Amino acid sequence: MKVVPSRSSEWVRPVTSQRPASTIIEIDRVSQVFQTSARKDHLALSDISLTIEEGAFVSILGPSGCGKSTLLYIVGGFVSPTTGAAKMKGQAITGPGPDRGPVFQEFALFPWKTVLGNVMYGPRQQGVRANEAEVQSRALIEMVGLKGYENFYPKELSGGMKQRVALARTLAYHPEVLLMDEPFGALDAHTRTRLQNDLLNIWERDRKTVLFVTHSVDEAVFLSDKVVMMSKSPGRIREVIEIDLPRPRRRNELLLDPRYQKCVVDIERMFDESDKVGSPS
């Protein structure tokens, strides 16, 4: 594990990486101010700069209220930053687009559509022919482990199954970047673990760029190449940490790996220190 100062512009990928380090997302001195009441402004994000390489799995880790989801929404184009800019492949992000696919904690499925209807929605919107979209969607539904549930409505599914549908629905329109906003936050521990494993398996196949927001240290270390630690009030990048654990990662091996354990402990210690310095949370 290497600790890299957040402001460092000459941040270098480890030599063990075989992927070319080309930047896909660039966040350039982004600040976000929310008006909480008539006179009070709340600085949710303060001067955030971050670059994300193509094919990297990057987690944004921090306590609730540190603005980590807001940062993701800015990259998604759902929220415009008060100052600064986010860029995707050099182009300023001005709104949402199919190159950046969100997966939300709330699932946000279309409840009037079946599982298949939800997954087909994106491809159909992109102009893919109905039968072709259906074949692709059925394959994706099978990949996320929901074969046999194609004609179920979201209300008939459990939370874990809904999130599987949401993932398939987003993967269906082939975004270049997956934006995952605490996707497993609403799930019980067991389901959460299973979905983490499955997400990792799916991701290790095609290595799409993932920006993953979470408040769970274990989750961030288990999944990511890079963990962006944030502190709150105002939301700042505290540290950017390289997770150099080998892939493919298997949960049962990793939990016994001292390197994994050290990563988790180190990150937790850093959060504890910042809690002591800052106001009690």
Added chain:
Amino acid sequence: MISAAALTRRAAPVLACAALLAVWQIASLALKSDSFPTALEAIRTIPDILGDQESLINILASLRRMAIGFGIAVLVSIPLGLLMGRSRAVAAFFNPLLMVIYPVPKAALMPIIMLWLGVGDITKTLVIFLGVSLPVIYHSFEGAKAVEEKMLWSGAAMGLSPLQRLARIVLPAALPEILTGCRTGLVLALITMITSEMIARQSGAGNILFNALDMGQYDTVYAMIIIVGAMGICLDAAFERIRARLVRWSEPQFDMPLSFS
């Protein structure tokens, strides 16, 4: 095989109607008043009314006005309500207007409308339109407001334009709420239909009713009330069937054999 519980549930509305008619019959026999016919006398008059060509034309004319008024109201109110629910500017513009119109009984506007447009179909249809519009706008507005932001974001990421999001996400997502408004609107359409014909007597079911009242044909008065009531129940039940089909995907709701708005 039908379970005992299901049987009770199905028999309950029939029993309730029978009980109402029995109370009516007994009360009428006890009071012996000329202006209060028995239930049987009233029911016996129904075939006479429905068999009479002129009455039938009147009733059909009423239903036609009701259908047109209701249809136009729904077509105008749903898009307006949805727009208000998703745009603060649109809501800020229309909300005060609607708040002024809301408490005014629409039939109270009839004298003014009659002065402008006469006593014909247009006036009556307009009153029905006004009566139906408000609940439909209100429920569409509330339904659109409640649509989850993240659902719209998901649509936006797929490339849906704002207008497409309104038509293809907000509309279906708000549909259960919209249809609740339409159901209230349907009952109000019937009420305003009869009221309008009461004020502008020229044709229609309300006209038959009040003519009969003027001429002291109390059997006909009561028979017409039953007919209008039955029309309301049938329309509501038919609408409820359609509604249940359209929003099967939404959360299961409390199930009543006969429901009242």
